[in-house]
Amino acid sequence: MSSQPLSAHNFKQLFHSVEAFLFDCDGVIWKGDELIEGVSQTLQMLRSNGKKLVFVTNNSSKSRAQYALKFQSLGIPVSQDEIFSSSFAAAMYLKVNNFPPQNKVYVIGGEGILEELQLAGFTGVGGPGDANKTIDFKQNKFFEHDKSVGAVVVGLDPNINYYKLQYGTLCIRENPGCLFIATNRDSVGNMTSLQEWPGAGCMVAAICGSTQKEPIVVGKPSTFMMDFLLKKFNVSCSKMCMVGDRLDTDILFGQNAGCKTLLVFSGVTTQSALEDPSNNIQPDYYTSKISDILDLTEA
């Protein structure tokens, strides 16, 4: 089925049939550290109409607590419970799969993953602390790695280096049963408001390349987080609308979970990419940015 542009008419239907709006953050709420135009008023309007708001982000650089602070600093009141980040998802994946707490977790990625691991009772190693580590290629060196690492979590890592790639690769190749978990596989992302930069998909692919293994993906489009979300908000998926800027993560996630889907063009996807014959992911609706909702309700 092809997508429809959001209109006063179909938005009215959507608005009345949906109890919860799920929002991606980067490219929907903000770009880098800049709020996208009209976001604050739009979220206010939805809340004042009794809609539940949930923020589902693949960005693993922050923990839920750090995201709540970011929302606050941008003048948007959001509670930690309304935030589902892929850093939290990685920790929850280990939790529900009874990962032994005495085993360590090697992290290629940011502080947010380490923080969520700690909150869930796990010991994360690596992460930003390995940013400046190097490997000496000049000698016939043996690289020691911790045999008690039972999982490697890979997310976006601005400090990626050979040491981290080597460490993660050795754990996955040599520690029996070691899990390979990807927060997400976004190829690029809006780390700034001006450009698309390599995303977690870049680091995850590197580890796939060296280990010849495929990861367990816990962020979008995987619906792993949906069970937590359903338990917390008590709304059926058919009464949710997933709003995002990415076809292969946000919209696919919404579709995989049985939600309504709304694509916005304020992030990485353009209208011509949506309409390109090579694209086979069609959201229910599309519009330029979420604040279009305001104009449509006032119309």
Next chain:
Amino acid sequence: MSSQPLSAHNFKQLFHSVEAFLFDCDGVIWKGDELIEGVSQTLQMLRSNGKKLVFVTNNSSKSRAQYALKFQSLGIPVSQDEIFSSSFAAAMYLKVNNFPPQNKVYVIGGEGILEELQLAGFTGVGGPGDANKTIDFKQNKFFEHDKSVGAVVVGLDPNINYYKLQYGTLCIRENPGCLFIATNRDSVGNMTSLQEWPGAGCMVAAICGSTQKEPIVVGKPSTFMMDFLLKKFNVSCSKMCMVGDRLDTDILFGQNAGCKTLLVFSGVTTQSALEDPSNNIQPDYYTSKISDILDLTEA
């Protein structure tokens, strides 16, 4: 057809039917900086029997001149003309495809690639010079890249970092017609004699992950180099034997080119990996190390 262990009988046949032996280097001739046992005498014996020797390596860290020096330092006389490295292959690919010399080539990899590019008349940028460059994620920064870069060459890079991944990604995504060339896609390699470390396949996969594009591979198992080799040595492929330690590069390369193939277990492949039901690449022959040839000819 399943592989045969090399024996006095079948080696005699192979020896008489073959005019040139093509050797992989890492895991066949040396491991890291250590010569594998018996290599020197084996190569001497082959040369004294009039066999042509060719060294075909996916390792792009050195140029052919640098490889000739390495052979020399290990006490093995090898001329630069007998060496075909993937660094040379990358430069030759640009040459035969009439890459405009006024365009630049961005290099994720070692000095060897830059040196071969220069010898072929091209301007390489990046490489080891970008080892310590960083990107500021804190501000809404615009990352400038050179619009005259017409090709990105990716090989093994011990100094891989986000800056390089970002630079290469922007060139491939934003410079019209920019080529994405991989020296090779080896997942791991014997950078030391003690362990397998992530290979060029790791860095190449990272760029595939961020660009969602597949590279042109110029090293093994691609037979791109075969035309150069045939021209230089004037031996038909059926009279060549490719000797290597990797199924998915060396043996596949030999088979793709129509050579005889000999797998040795002195590098990354074990006999159990060869015999594993999941493996579908079968060399003609296998043996533990190349010096077994000496014992077999003396037998």
